[in-house]
Amino acid sequence: MRISNSFGLLIAAALVATPAMANEGPLRIAVDVPYMPYQYQEPDGTITGFEVELIDAVCVEMQRECEWVKQGWDGIIPGLLARKYDFIASAMNITEDRARQVLFSEPYYQVPSVWVGQAEAEVDVAGDLADVTVGVQQGTIQDRYVTQFHPQADIRRYSDSGGVINDMHSGRLDLVFTAFPLAQEALLGEEAFERRGELITEPESIYGPGVGAAFRKRDQELAEQFDAAMAEVKANGTFDQLQTKYFGE
Structure with a gap:
């Protein structure tokens, strides 16, 4: 402390x-x-x-x-x-x-969320994410969003954001759904990763x-x-x- x-x-x-x-x-x-x-x-x-x-x-x-x-x-x-x-x-x-x-x-x-994918893998985040491994921090609005809109995905929930980032770097995840500034800081500056889709701040029922x-x-x-x-x-x-x-x- x-x-x-x-x-x-x-x-x-x-x-x-x-x-x-x-x-x-x-x-x-x-x-x-x-x-x-x-x-x-x-x-x-x-x-x-x-x-x-x-x-x-x-x-x-x-x-x-x-x-x-x-x-x-x-x-x-x-x-x-x-x-x-x-x-x-x-x-x-x-x-x-x-x-x-x-x-x-x-x-x-307000913090927008963003999808980040492995650059070598083409994944359409607007489509069916069945069999796609998606990393989120447990209990966050990103967790709630993916659970509601992509229940068919293989959702991996982590107790902290560090675990999400580490498993993305190690290749154990196809996609991460996280806060945009965190993605900028930890993922999007590297060639191995690419942003997928638009920034997300809706629906208000989830994002408030x-x-x-x-x-x-x-x-x-x-x-x-x-x-x-x-x-x-x-x-x-x-x-x-x-x-x-x-x-x-």
């Missing part, structure tokens, strides 16, 4: 400038890593990435110290409900099923309105403070700066 180095000085300054914060403990934030470039871990153990830096900036605006807690995806909502941490910020799409369990912030970005932070339903005040701070981070240019840093113009 570490606080990201990003915006660390700003957080320290906010702590000094706001003595009242001494009466409040740090906010603990759950994150599943790796999910590059949104969340990943440096060799020294520091957790960083687009969403990590973004939420660190939100914490500064909230005048709260924040700590990042690694948590596997399958247990991330149960861990929140069990009070292991205060909220989740881990590229979690807002969906009706999840909203029955947790209270979401306003959506703050976008990614948000998840809170316990009783923590309405904390969620409102988060939304107000996120609005300020977008207004002051920090959000745009981080988008450019991680995704380019």
Whole structure:
């Protein structure tokens, strides 16, 4: 468990400038890593990435110290409900099923999904995927999408995105369905892999309105403070700066 180095000085300054914060403990934030470039871990153990830096900036605006807690995806909502941490910020799409369990912030970005195939194998992702091995991270919207629209495929589900990427590199998968920025980071820069089809952000019944932070339903005040701070981070240019840093113009 570490606080990201990003915006660390700003957080320290906010702590000094706001003595009242001494009466409040740090906010603990759950994150599943790796999910590059949104969340990943440096060799020294520091957790960083687009969403990590973004939420660190939100914490500064909230005048709260924040700590990042690694948590596997399958247990991330149960861990929140069990009070292991205060909220989740881990590229979690807002969906009706999840909203029955947790209270979401306003959506703050949307992540398109993409099909990536082995370059040497011609596979039509709009057609029948029977006998095609497809890798997805278990419990994600990509898992739900493939399960709903391509049940005939040989779907391989992995506990983390690293397993999906590793098996694609080793040739054990024909296709991967994953977040587009993750595909750009880990697959699409190599000649062995090719993008298949268009970027996907629908249907809304699966993708929802976008990614948000998840809170316990009783923590309405904390969620409102988060939304107000996120609005300020977008207004002051920090959000745009981080988008450019991680995704380019």
